[in-house]
Each structure stands twice: as structure tokens, then as C-alpha cells.
Amino acid sequence: MTKLRCQTQITVNAELIAAYQAASSPHSIRALASDLEAFDRWCRRNGRMTLPATPESVADYLDARAGQGAKPASLGRYKASIAKVHQLLDLKDPTQAELVRLRLRAIRREKGTAQAQARPLRFKGPVRDVERDKPRGLNVRALLEACGGDLPGLRDRALLSLAYDTGLRASELVAVEVKHILEALDPEARLLAIHRSKGDQEGEGATAYLSPRSMRAIVAWTEAAGITAGPLFRRVQVRRYKARPAVKGRRIDSISSREKWDLRKTLPKPAVPARVEYDIGDAALHPGSIGPIWQAIIRRAFDRGALGDLTADDLARLLKGISAHSTRVGLNQDLFASGEDLAGIMDALRWKSPRMPLAYNRNLAAEQGAAGRLLAKIG
Template sequence: MPLVTTLRTAEPVVIDAPLLEAFQAAASRHTLLALRSDLTAFDLWCREHRRITLPANAQDVADYLKYRAGQGAKPASLARYKASIARLHQLLGLVDPTTAPLVKLTLAAIRRDKGVAQRQAAPLRFKGPVSDLERDSARGLNLRALLDACGEDMTGLRDRALLSLAYDTGLRASELVAVDMRHIVEANDPDARLLTIARSKGDSEGEGATAFLSPRTVRALDLWLEASGVEAGPLFRRVIVRRYKARARVPGRDLSTIAGREIWDLRKTLPKPAVPARTEFTVGQGALHPGSIGPIWRAIIRRAFEKGALPDLTKDDLERLLQRISGHSTRVGLNQDLFASGEDLAGIMDALRWKSPRMPLSYNRNLAAEHGAAGRLMKKLG
């Protein structure tokens, strides 16, 4: 971890190279990137405030957390910064300053002041905000309308397949872009397929899992693969779009009208036929970036709205929803649809590969209030 040698230290730090190598081999790429980002930010703050990064003391860490809270950092982010500072000291065999009561009480005070609730991504549910998935008609922002509104050009075919598979599997953005052609296997249902998930956020050791791909998704995938020519490698790729304007017919010029330097350019004497407007699509070789999934969802929603596929949403509704749409929205939507269809917590955790019940319960908090005992009574009372 080269970053260690650049940090502001009070004295030379003895680095246990085998321990650092073992940590880097055991940690995921995302963990290492987050750790580097957190420690770089802490080191910069220490330099600006004439503090020592290594070894840090409890007062430095407490002041840093208060500073980041003042900059708008949420309690969940502050907990991560604290954990990164602790991890660095532990790897270097230094006293961990984050265990001091001052740091714990400072973080507790911030959590009490700001609250710990996190802003939830807007869900992309199959029929939108409905109570009965079988009987109710789709309304509001709903995945069914988005899939129908995807175009038949290369971008539309990819987006329909991407969105449908994302909902079926509840994959996170990083897991979604990692889907490879070899991960799709046959299912007992000839119209369906299975997706093998080699590795996920909650499966750092690569135990693997399997998700079901509906006939709807299989049909969308077949159309995308046929049009794109993708036969191996990453399933979802960038589509490069080039649009050319129409050009009217250009008549040729008589040689007697050409003089000076123009006479050397014989192309000016030739007529040019009219050229219609056209659009060319090129499919890239590499996988999409995880950060592109949220923008793709937002672009799909905008196009659907412009086509009139979301008739009960106003322009203000659209803009408000788009602010909360992220690459996680399909995962949240599937989680809520499973809850609304009567699946228990164990089934939801298994389907979405959760290791802890905390997040699925958080995603279903509003639905639980509506479908809970008080909600059912109030509906009966009218």
C-alpha cells in the first residue's frame, strides 16, 4: 500500500510488508479504493490543520469527524471514515485512536443531532406503487411501462435487456456490469434461464449464487444479442451512437467557372448525390461502468415520459423522482415487490442475497406501515 509512505508522520513508521500484502490480497478492490480515498482525505485535513496523521490521537480524529459532519457528511459516511483510520493504525501496529471514549461520544453526538436515517433510492417496482401485484393496474413510475417504452434501436434493445435482468435478479450496479455470457445457463423451464453470480458484495470469498431469469428477460436478451453480435465476454456494453445530418444533392460545376487554386480540386466539378439522415450504432468491447447504470435508468425514464408512457406523472413528479433514481433502484423495487406479494423476510433475504435483515427491513419500512395492523384497520374504517 504505497499510500502509507506518503502520510504525514511524527516519526518513521515500521511497515509490516507481509501483513499489508496479506490484507491487500484478502480485501476487495472496492474496499482498497475506499480506504485509499478516506486516508488521503484525512491526511490532507491533517496537513491543512497542522496535525499528525500517524499516529493520530483521539482529539484529531474527533475534530476531523466534526469537520466532515459540518461539510455535510452523513453518519454512515463518518462511521466509514472512522473505520478506515482504525484499519490503518491496526495494520501498522499502532494504537487505535478511534476506540477512545472521546471519538465514540463525538460520533454518538453527531448521530443524535443529524439522525441516522439514510436517503433511500427511489424504487423501480414492476407495476409501480400498487398494493396488489396481481390485480392492480400499473401506475406511476413502473418498470412495465419503461420496458415497453424502450426503443427497437441498438440502445433501446440493450436498455430493455439490462433493465429487465436487473429487476429479475436484484443485482447491484457493480454486479450487473460484471455479468458475462458464460454466466447464463439453461433452466428447467425452456423459456427461462438461470444466471450464475460468481461473486457479490456480500460474498467476498466467491461462494456464488444463482438467480432466475424470466421468459420476459430471455426474450429481451435474445433480441439484444442478435442485434449486437455479442457472443462472448461482457453481456452489457457501451453503445456508441453517431448521427449524420441529411445533405441535399449538390450539382457539378462547369470547368469554365473554376479558377485559381480551385482548379486543382477536381472534386468540385463532380455532382454529389443527396444523402439521407442516418444513425450508426457501434457496440463496444468492454463492460459498462457501474457508475453508468443510474444515468441509464434516468435516461430510460425520461424517454418513457416524453413518449407519454407514464401518463399519471407530472413534470414536477418526474424531476422529483429522478433525483432519487440510482443504480440501486431496481434492487429496491424487487425487494418491495417481494414484500408486497407476501414473501417473508427469509425468502427476501435469500432472493436478494442479503446477509443481514437490516437493509431489506429498511427498504420495506413504508410498505410495512401500510400493510401492518394499523394500516389494515384504517383502510377498513375508511
């Protein structure tokens, strides 16, 4: 992190900083550093002091970020980061001033607080009865069936199947290792030990169910890739070589002295068939790669005709909302549509608060609520 612009000499409590670092996840520390660097750059450009910041500076900064398109949820994080650094340095917290609260409330009033939701990847797509209805639209079942039998296809099938079963976030998904897969009562299924998650920073741990479908996909991937330990999901680099026809050689007495320096040009070359080689990495996938992998799987499935009731325009529209969170949202909605109560959904997806599962199910709740049921009957 760059040196922040300070008005006076500030005494740093090294013990407090060390305690904060030990108590926080690496992601939280990186986010705090990024937020503070952005605030410091703005302060320098506008002739303000970063530390200690005044309420006017914080309020103006939040206004400026809102003008650049920052969402209210992001503004709340920036405010919290500024507050945290002041607390850690034993400085008066400027974010508690009424001016900051009112300016942030005004931004929320103008822009609204609803967050954009990832488009769900439900197992059978947008169906009412998850057990009896046939799959339609964008659905996980079709995507799984469309994954190829090569190494990238085997990995993607195992990755997507496990992601849907568990509802893991991207960072949790790439952290899965072979040793985390445990025996279950069902000999064809397994359990997944989740040692740490976004909602479990203290490492209390949790367990998720892996279906026989997912285990078949995982076994196929690990056996083909030769993975017996370490990260389960890894980068697969593909090298494609074109075919080369046979080349007849030349007689030695036809070679000029100018050509003798490189006899390879004159030797006969056998035909070489086209081939594909794969290089499997040792490290886990990056969390930022999960969303693009989902999008690539969807494009391939569409090209292979697996999503037959979607048009090219449908595909372009749907892809815009697909992110790494889509499988988590999809499982959340399928659990709701199957009749699970809020407590069961929160337990299955390891939610600490009902706010997000309720938000993810808002549209389904409207469709399947009292008004939705009545209007569906009367047309």
C-alpha cells in the same frame, strides 16, 4: 496513495499489507486509500500528524466532515478506515478512545442515522396487490415497453429487465457475462450465475432466476449487437448524420486556376439520406452509468406517453430519488407486497443481514400493517 504525514519512522509489515490486499476487494482497497488521503489532507491543513493520529485529531476530523454534510454512515466508514490503517501498521488505534465514540454519538444524535433510500422501481409501480392491480405511476413494465427497437433501446430493455429480476447491485450488474447465463428447468427461462457480490467477497457464488421476459430481451440485444461472449452490457455510441441534398457539378472550363487546387469543390455530389451508425464497445459498462441509464429510460418513457398518469412535476420529483439501487429496492418491496417472508426475501436478494431489507420495506410495512389495514377500512 500519497505519502502520509508521520511523526516517527514507521516500520511497514509488507507481509501483513500483502495479506490485507489479497483478502480485500479492489473496491475496499480504493475506498481505504481515498479515505486516508482525505484524512491526510485535513491533517496537513490543520497542522496535525496523520500517523499515528491522536483521538483529538480523529474526533475533530469527524466533526469537520459532519459540518461539510457527511452523513453518519459515511463518518462511520471514515472512522473504520483510520482504525484499519493503524491496525495494519501496528499502531495504537485512536478510534477506540472514549472521546471519539462520544463525539460520533453526538453527531448521530443531532443528525439522525436514517439513510436516504433510493426510490424503488417496482414492476407495476406503487400498487397494493402486485398480481391483480393494474400498473400505475412509475413502473418497470411501462419502462420496458417504452424502450425502442434500436440498439440502445434493446440494450436498455435487457439491462432493466435483468436488473429487476435479479436485484443485482450496479457493480454486480455490469460484471454479468454471456457465459454466466445457464440452462433452467423452464426452457424459456434461464439462471444467472453470480460468482461474486458485495456480500460474498470470498466467491462462494449464488444463482438468480431470469424470467422468459428477460431472456427475450437479452436474446434480442445480443443478436442485434453480435455479442456471443464477454460482457453482456456494453457502451453503445450513436453517430447521427444529417441528410445532404444533391449538388450539381460545374463545367471544367468554368474552373479558375485558383480553384484547381481542390477539385472536390467543383465535382457533383449525390444526395445522401440521413442515417444512424452505432459503435458497440468491447468493455462492460461502468457501474456509475447504471443510475443515469435508469433516469434516461424514465425520461424517454415519459416523453413517449408511457407514464400517462404522471405530470412533469411528478417526473422531476421522482427522478431525484432514482439511482442504480432502485431496481433492487423495487424488487425487495414487490417480494414483501406479494407476501414473501423475510427469509425468502433475504435469500432472493442474497442479504446477509435483515437490517437493509427491513429498512427498504419500512414504508410498505406501515401501510400494510395492522394500523394501516384498519384505517383503510374505516376511512
